Amino acid sequence: QVQLVQSGTEVKKPGASVKVSCKASGYTYTRDGISWLRQAPGQGLEWMGWISANSGNTNYAQKFQGRVTMTTDTSTSTAYMELRSLRSDDTAVYYCAHFSGTYQHLFDYWGQGTLVTVSS
Amino acid sequence: EIVLTQSPGTLSLSPGKRATLSCRASQSVTSNYLAWYQQKPGQAPRLIIYGASTRATGIPDRFSGSGSGTDFTLTISRLEPEDFAVYSCQQYGISPPTFGQGTKVEI
Numbered sequence: 001q002v003q004l005v006q007s008g009t010e011v012k013k014p015g016a017s018v019k020v021s022c023k024a025s026g027y028t029y030t031r032d033g034i035s036w037l038r039q040a041p042g043q044g045l046e047w048m049g050w051i052s053a054n055s056g057n058t059n060y061a062q063k064f065q066g067r068v069t070m071t072t073d074t075s076t077s078t079a080y081m082e083l084r085s086l087r088s089d090d091t092a093v094y095y096c097a098h099f100s101g102t103y104q105h106l107f108d109y110w111g112q113g114t115l116v117t118v119s120s
Numbered sequence: 121e122i123v124l125t126q127s128p129g130t131l132s133l134s135p136g137k138r139a140t141l142s143c144r145a146s147q148s149v150t151s152n153y154l155a156w157y158q159q160k161p162g163q164a165p166r167l168i169i170y171g172a173s174t175r176a177t178g179i180p181d182r183f184s185g186s187g188s189g190t191d192f193t194l195t196i197s198r199l200e201p202e203d204f205a206v207y208s209c210q211q212y213g214i215s216p217p218t219f220g221q222g223t224k225v226e227i
Contacts, residue, residue: 045157045165045208045219061216095164105212106155108176110164 002026004034004096004111011117012086019082020114022096029077030054032100035107036070036081038092045095050104051079086118122146122211124220131225139196141223143209148189150213156185156194159222160205168207169194199225 007021022034035050049060051070058070069082079096094114097107123146133139143154152172157165167176169185172192182197196203208222 044221045210047217047219059215103153103170103212105215105217106153106167106170107157107165107210108167108170110166113164 002098002109004098004109006094006096006111006114009115009117011119014087014118014120016086016118017082017084018086018116019080020094020096020116022079022081022111024053024077024079024098027098030074032098033104034070034072034079035097035099035105036068036079036094037097037107038094039113040089040092043092046092047105048081050099053077053079083116086116088118090116091118092116121216122149122214122218124209124211124218126207126209126220126223128223129221131223132227133199133225134227135199135201137199139194139199139203139225141194141196141207141225143187143192143194143220145190145192145211149192149211152188153211153213154185154187154192155210155212157208157210158203158205159208165208170212196225 003025005023033052036048051058071080096111098109125144127142154172156169159165168179173185184195206222206224209220
């Protein structure tokens with residue numbers, strides 16, 4: 001079965017960077033893609049962008065362009081999301097989610113989430 | 121981008137009752153690419169409906185989705201204790217994908 005396991009809780013100061021990992025198993029990693037989303041406390045879900053696991057092609061939401069980088073390591077079936085210049089309003093739970101080539105923005109499997117707290 | 125508005129914000133019902141949740145889009149959703157997710161406290165979202173009306177793998181048939189264009193509905197025919205959660209709709213027809221703010225179904 002498809003499983004996505006994310007790295008643990010992070011606490012960062014404003015201006016710092018955070019890098020979250022997402023290790024995939026249970027399917028052929030290079031066949032599909034990984035999206036990253038976040039959910040601020042008490043808020044709805046927000047899509048940040050996606051990466052093709054095989055090619056490394058990316059598509060970032062306009063809001064995060066210039067501040068986010070998504071990468072993939074096919075040797076370990078792991079995707080990464082780095083967010084820079086953190087602000088207090090970046091405090092959120094960050095999720096990775098699997099999508100297949102058929103529906104690029106339909107998220108059928110999710111990681112457990114990584115809480116990122118930005119505080120001075 | 122497409123804005124999704126869900127109503128009501130909170131639905132207070134008893135087990136065994138029928139729940140009807142609404143999701144309205146600011147413009148027509150391409151090919152009815154509308155999904156519903158269930159989220160419980162401290163957990164990741166779980167896909168329950170896609171294509172407006174197709175149940176995801178393993179989802180019981182008390183969950184059903186309907187609608188087209190700009191108006192969509194999620195119905196839970198008879199609430200089980202494990203169904204009390206937040207439900208969010210999402211359109212995946214055009215980029216960026218967007219989500220509604222969620223409807224909380226509580227006892």
